[in-house]
Amino acid sequence: MEEFDFIQSIKPAYYRQSSVIKGIGDDAAILRHTNSDIIMTMDTMVENIHFNEKTAAPFYIGYRALAANISDIAAMGGKPVSYLVSVTVPDRWAPQELQEVYKGMKELAHAYQMDLIGGDTVSGDQLSLSITVLGIVDNGKARYRNTAKEHDIIFVTGTLGDSAYGLHLLLNEQAQEGSQYFINRHQMPTPRVSFINQSVPIERMALNDVSDGIANEANEIAASSHKGLLLDYDRIPYHELLAKYSPDNLYQWILSGGEDFELLGTVPLEDWDRLMDYANATGTMLTAIGTVVDDEKYNGKAWLRYQGDLKILDKSGYTHLKR
């Protein structure tokens, strides 16, 4: 298939967003967003690094890569609106397989009324998918990770460790009752867009998405906010089957599993009930897992209450006593 024909095959028949003045078909796309701030994120996923034949059929490669980018938009408190895709394709790939990658993205994009507005298709040795997502947020209303304050409640959406365990099942070709749940969570993660868009009335919220595990994300919020994030291990939410199937590694899965694309954040105590209402309204599981402190002894780091001790929680999920 020629590049021109391929572009025709993936070109949208129409654009869902009125902001798209010009989509695919000129040197670049033209968008009009006069009343919003623009959010821009870009990520790349590469064959044999981020996925392989065991872990993802072409459809899921596309779906998951776009989900990861949308999750970054959610983590800024925004709404995803359009995306560009640059794909590097080995010659051994059939056009139908490549179209499956685009179908996976299209399915997720449809859920958010997002438009594919550009990109590139080139040859290479390894399948690689670079996606740029443009999102919008009301002027000055973006959520940053540096706004946590003392007495904030630390929250997380969903359950943690599911995606990493799903990947583990795929890599080891294990199947047991309920394993499809974890595999789905790995292949088709749900960015928390609707929850975070409902939460716009809440004035202040520090926010990160869980791409590298909450140990890492909590440290990022702690470091950039110059506060201490104290997490209670016993309150961290996980799926009951994860504890049943993998009790010995539960700690690793939930603290450093990563790629759940849930949201980890902090809100003022007085906004907690409202936030829970927004979670309920959008069918989002929401759990309070700790508290923010402002104390020289704790600031700049994440800490974990685990089996009676309060220890420093490293980015990697390890704990230790001394800084």
Added chain:
Amino acid sequence: MEEFDFIQSIKPAYYRQSSVIKGIGDDAAILRHTNSDIIMTMDTMVENIHFNEKTAAPFYIGYRALAANISDIAAMGGKPVSYLVSVTVPDRWAPQELQEVYKGMKELAHAYQMDLIGGDTVSGDQLSLSITVLGIVDNGKARYRNTAKEHDIIFVTGTLGDSAYGLHLLLNEQAQEGSQYFINRHQMPTPRVSFINQSVPIERMALNDVSDGIANEANEIAASSHKGLLLDYDRIPYHELLAKYSPDNLYQWILSGGEDFELLGTVPLEDWDRLMDYANATGTMLTAIGTVVDDEKYNGKAWLRYQGDLKILDKSGYTHLKR
């Protein structure tokens, strides 16, 4: 070098554009462009496909890849403002080499006061560089390729074929007097941003950048404008050394050489003098190379007056008599 350290090493110390509300350092970048339309383009360049060790040192890989994207912004009549870079790096690359790639981009970005606002660094077998550039243009003032009209003058900036001939010299390791000129034109192309930004007062202009050769670009304007583009071979500008060194292939170099990142466009006859003034004011070579016609017999295609005949000019640069 850890990814974190690498990101720190390429992170700008400050942002040049006041539109950058948040640059690198959160889940995504935040930009504010309230009075402009947004232009978005994304391209990927891959080792051994778009460049190799012979054709580009790391610095030039970065420079040229960013230039190609900026050229797309120019071709929409816009001004480039920020960029995101996703790079896939083989383990055999030293951090210093990768930093050279970023230095090449930075040098060009500096000329346009552009800011690096995000991206990604991942491992892979092949060096691959995906760049997203965001540009701006006054509301409703983007230049498209579908606006050519009857009696328009067809123009091109600069000289054609230089980049393709420079690549040829690099691949064949030929050096002769003046060959550095062509090599520079290949490795450090100049997107025509200042010329096109000066030309804003001109109401209508059909525009394309020369990435695949003017035969291709003229056909794109002809097809999307539903007009005939009649080019005079004898008026197409080229460097005198190109004719001297490669007389037998001159035709191919200038019609289908590609990657010169010059601009090919059409303007109303009455705007020609003004356009020439803008070209002079920005030190840009500008040449009229043909006329737009509106005639069933010619519409939708590019045509070439060559050695006394008027023939159909294929996208690839070949000519023939019948459609």
